Amino acid sequence: xxxxxxxxxxxxxxxxxxxxxxxxxxxxxxxxxxxxxxxxxxxxxxxxxxxxxxxxxxxxxxxxxxxxxxxxxxxxxxxxxxxxxxxxxxxxxxxxxxxxxxxxxxxxxxxxxxxxxxxxxxxxxxxxxxxxxxxxxxxxxxxxxxxxxxxxxxxxxxxxxxxxxxxxxxxxxxxxxxxxxxxxxxxxxxxxxxxxxxxxxxxxxxxxxxxxxxxxxxxxxxxxxxxxxxxxxxxxxxxxxxxxxxxxxxxxxxxxxxxxxxx
Ligand SMILES: [Zn+2]
Numbered sequence: 072x073x074x075x076x077x078x079x080x081x082x083x084x085x086x087x088x089x090x091x092x093x094x095x096x097x098x099x100x101x102x103x104x105x106x107x108x109x110x111x112x113x114x115x116x117x118x119x120x121x122x123x124x125x126x127x128x129x130x131x132x133x134x135x136x137x138x139x140x141x142x143x144x145x146x147x148x149x150x151x152x153x154x155x156x157x158x159x160x161x162x163x164x165x166x167x168x169x170x171x172x173x174x175x176x177x178x179x180x181x182x183x184x185x186x187x188x189x190x191x192x193x194x195x196x197x198x199x200x201x202x203x204x205x206x207x208x209x210x211x212x213x214x215x216x217x218x219x220x221x222x223x224x225x226x227x228x229x230x231x232x233x234x235x236x237x238x239x240x241x242x243x244x245x246x247x248x249x250x251x252x253x254x255x256x257x258x259x260x261x262x263x264x265x266x267x268x269x270x271x272x273x274x275x276x277x278x279x280x281x282x283x284x285x286x287x288x289x290x291x292x293x294x295x296x297x298x299x300x301x302x303x304x305x306x307x308x309x310x311x312x313x314x315x316x317x318x319x320x321x322x323x324x325x326x327x328x329x330x331x332x333x334x
Pocket of ligand 1: 206
């Protein structure tokens with residue numbers, strides 16, 4: 072009776088090929104981006120149920136979430152608006168897998184379409200126990216707290232490469248290829264949707280093969296930002312140590328605190 076949690080971001084959604092499609096202030100292009108996102112979500116939800124899921128929760132994370140149009144969502148799924156600083160608010164040990172839909176590569180990835188880590192204006196690199204992590208890694212660690220594995224990821228080729236390198240056994244749907252940071256070569260929508268359907272189908276058939284991502288605790292997290300004043304105000308907070316002008320460090324004792332260096 073698999074229970075699946077779908078966490079949706081925007082940059083890696085099928086057909087999204089320019090930055091304006093993911094920015095709230097951009098009007099018609101953004102509305103098109105949201106429509107494309109709903110289409111990917113409904114394909115993913117259908118693929119879960121077609122492969123035995125009994126419960127599917129959808130949440131969105133882009134810009135703090137809230138972009139899902141519930142009226143347009145497959146009625147078999149339920150939607151969850153993420154609470155502040157709790158990216159998968161309702162996730163718990165009862166879930167069998169997390170699907171990261173429409174995701175993107177970490178900041179500094181060659182040919183990663185709109186690559187960034189949480190805040191594209193601020194974070195140059197985030198590390199956990201010495202290893203650079205992007206949003207895939209941060210979210211996988213959060214799910215790892217509940218012993219839930221990431222079973223499938225969709226996005227561009229760089230996203231798939233990052234997910235495989237980090238998680239090993241994970242099914243990836245490549246729906247586009249980054250051409251530098253700001254442009255993407257996209258699969259046609261039906262082909263992209265088929266890739267998502269196929270990846271989720273494979274994942275649902277091999278749930279046991281996927282292992283939760285659980286960095287060793289206590290974990291040493293570090294963040295390097297673009298400009299030193301970006302950590303001037305963070306540095307004095309509890310438990311945060313400043314290593315140099317642009318780098319801070321915090322040791323965390325729970326994977327739910329994986330990104331508490333910022334949150
Ligand atoms: Zn993101």
